[in-house]
Amino acid sequence: MSQNIRIVLIEDDDILRMGYESLLNDVAGFVVVNAYASYDLSKKHLDADRPDVILLDIQMPGTNGLQALPFIKKALPQANIIILTVFDSPELVFEALTLGAGGYLTKNSSAAKIIDAIKEVSTGGGAMSTNVARIVMRSFQKNLNSPLTKRETEILDRIANGQTKSQIATDLFIDQETVRSHVKNIYIKLDVNSKSEAIKTAKEKRFI
Amino acid sequence: MSQNIRIVLIEDDDILRMGYESLLNDVAGFVVVNAYASYDLSKKHLDADRPDVILLDIQMPGTNGLQALPFIKKALPQANIIILTVFDSPELVFEALTLGAGGYLTKNSSAAKIIDAIKEVSTGGGAMSTNVARIVMRSFQKNLNSPLTKRETEILDRIANGQTKSQIATDLFIDQETVRSHVKNIYIKLDVNSKSEAIKTAKEKRFI
DNA sequence: TAAAATATCCCCCAAAACGGGGGATAGCTT
DNA sequence: AAGCTATCCCCCGTTTTGGGGGATATTTTA
Numbered sequence: 001m002s003q004n005i006r007i008v009l010i011e012d013d014d015i016l017r018m019g020y021e022s023l024l025n026d027v028a029g030f031v032v033v034n035a036y037a038s039y040d041l042s043k044k045h046l047d048a049d050r051p052d053v054i055l056l057d058i059q060m061p062g063t064n065g066l067q068a069l070p071f072i073k074k075a076l077p078q079a080n081i082i083i084l085t086v087f088d089s090p091e092l093v094f095e096a097l098t099l100g101a102g103g104y105l106t107k108n109s110s111a112a113k114i115i116d117a118i119k120e121v122s123t124g125g126g127a128m129s130t131n132v133a134r135i136v137m138r139s140f141q142k143n144l145n146s147p148l149t150k151r152e153t154e155i156l157d158r159i160a161n162g163q164t165k166s167q168i169a170t171d172l173f174i175d176q177e178t179v180r181s182h183v184k185n186i187y188i189k190l191d192v193n194s195k196s197e198a199i200k201t202a203k204e205k206r207f208i
Numbered sequence: 209m210s211q212n213i214r215i216v217l218i219e220d221d222d223i224l225r226m227g228y229e230s231l232l233n234d235v236a237g238f239v240v241v242n243a244y245a246s247y248d249l250s251k252k253h254l255d256a257d258r259p260d261v262i263l264l265d266i267q268m269p270g271t272n273g274l275q276a277l278p279f280i281k282k283a284l285p286q287a288n289i290i291i292l293t294v295f296d297s298p299e300l301v302f303e304a305l306t307l308g309a310g311g312y313l314t315k316n317s318s319a320a321k322i323i324d325a326i327k328e329v330s331t332g333g334g335a336m337s338t339n340v341a342r343i344v345m346r347s348f349q350k351n352l353n354s355p356l357t358k359r360e361t362e363i364l365d366r367i368a369n370g371q372t373k374s375q376i377a378t379d380l381f382i383d384q385e386t387v388r389s390h391v392k393n394i395y396i397k398l399d400v401n402s403k404s405e406a407i408k409t410a411k412e413k414r415f416i
Numbered sequence: 417t418a419a420a421a422t423a424t425c426c427c428c429c430a431a432a433a434c435g436g437g438g439g440a441t442a443g444c445t446t
Numbered sequence: 447a448a449g450c451t452a453t454c455c456c457c458c459g460t461t462t463t464g465g466g467g468g469a470t471a472t473t474t475t476a
Contacts, residue, residue, distance in 0.1 A: 070352055073352055074352070094348065097348035097349065098349060098350045099350070100350075100352065101345075102345065120338045124342065125338035125342050126338055126339075126341030126342035126345040126346075128341055128345075130333035131333060132334075133333065133336055133341070134333050134334035136344060136348075137305055137309075137310065137334040137336075140302065140305035140306050140344075141308050142308075144278055144281055144282070144307070149421085150422095151422075152422095160368075160369075161368075161404065161408065161411075162367070162368065162403045162405075162407035162408065164404065164461080164462065164463095165462075165463080166462080174425085175424075175426085176425095177424085177425055178423070178424050180464085181423080181424075181425075182422095183463095184465085185422090193464070194463085195370045195463080196372065198370070199370035203369075357450085357451065359452065360451095372432080372434095373434085374432085374433080382452085382453070383453075383455085385453085386454060388434090389452080389453075390451095390453095392435085392436085395435085401435070402434085403434080403435095
């Protein structure tokens with residue numbers, strides 16, 4: 001048979017921590033190797049714990065979960081970290097994901113969802129609760145009513161990627177003056193008069 | 209009692225389409241109002257169908273699912289569209305999400321997951337299968353071993369957002385020459401010698 | 417079909433930004 | 447003690463920018 005999935009819990013609420021521990025220890029194939037009330041309390045032991053999956057709360061005394069994430073990643077690069085928190089603000093979600101969390105669950109998640117998520121992340125998958133998925137998906141969604149044409153969007157996108165007008169002209173096989181002409185129209189449509197304002201406005205309104 | 213969730217299927221495979229139809233019609237609170245073998249066949253009827261949720265295949269004769277997405281969004285702005293496909297390449301996933309899909313499921317999803325997903329999106333949530341979640345989460349993850357310092361990352365990020373060195377200097381309350389100095393170091397570390405190369409390299413390596 | 421929008425190209429100009437080179441200094445970490 | 451970091455200073459020539467004024471052909475839309 002395959003090895004047990006080794007789990008570490010880092011959660012400051014005593015009741016919740018014990019609840020998760022007993023819940024997960026009862027799952028076949030799972031073993032909770034340790035449970036800590038804070039990252040600061042856990043850090044000397046994590047190495048010996050050899051966890052496959054870490055359930056990490058954000059709100060904790062001392063180093064909080066998001067601050068701890070990079071340190072855990074560095075100490076245990078192969079471990080998968082699932083954020084388990086009451087917070088689901090876009091800022092926290094994006095920060096956790098950029099820091100390499102393998103999952104983001106809110107604490108209203110059912111026991112079955114948490115168990116599923118642990119199985120998922122330990123096989124390299126991703127896991128998020130539906131409210132988090134909604135936040136993430138919205139962040140991708142472009143404005144389908146952009147006033148910019150295809151060509152203008154293409155050019156503004158390249159400007160946002162640091163290309164100069166002459167580089168864009170070369171890449172698109174058109175004259176620099178053509179690019180300039182498009183840029184003028186972009187500025188008029190976005191009601192701006194500089195590169196940085198155009199990028200800022202376009203990103204805010206999700207035109208690019 | 210609340211209204212039924214009105215579902216439309218657009219799926220070219222006859223067996224699958226009928227399978228989904230009978231599966232979903234058996235769910236309490238769901239009603240499959242129509243099922244089409246292609247978007248082209250559906251478009252005249254969608255308005256009358258008044259669907260709350262549309263399950264949309266990508267691979268179809270005529271207009272494919274991703275091409276159809278903007279048209280459906282325009283015709284039925286309140287409808288939630290779930291992409292249901294065999295494909296899970298990052299390109300297709302991101303395109304679907306930028307076009308406003310409310311869910312992205314791969315066809316290996318279980319019946320229960322599909323039913324869950326429909327319930328989720330119709331209450332404004334997001335739904336994705338775990339392989340899709342993995343792709344999405346990876347796209348957020350930053351490189352934690354960036355050679356750039358905090359200050360350098362901050363400055364490069366602002367450059368990537370179209371700010372000039374003097375604007376950056378003003379915003380950060382430092383001298384333009386200090387910004388220039390940081391930029392020089394960024395260029396050396398990234399082995400580039402222009403703004404656009406720096407942005408390109410840094411984005412590729414996920415330093416910003 | 418007629419009008420509007422789009423994509424393409426041309427000119428002038430001054431101000432700003434860029435990138436390469438050469439430094440210095442203070443503070444913090446190793 | 448050495449190295450890195452963040453801060454600031456000067457030189458220089460080249461490129462880019464944005465504002466102004468156009469034109470023309472194709473495509474889309476009304």
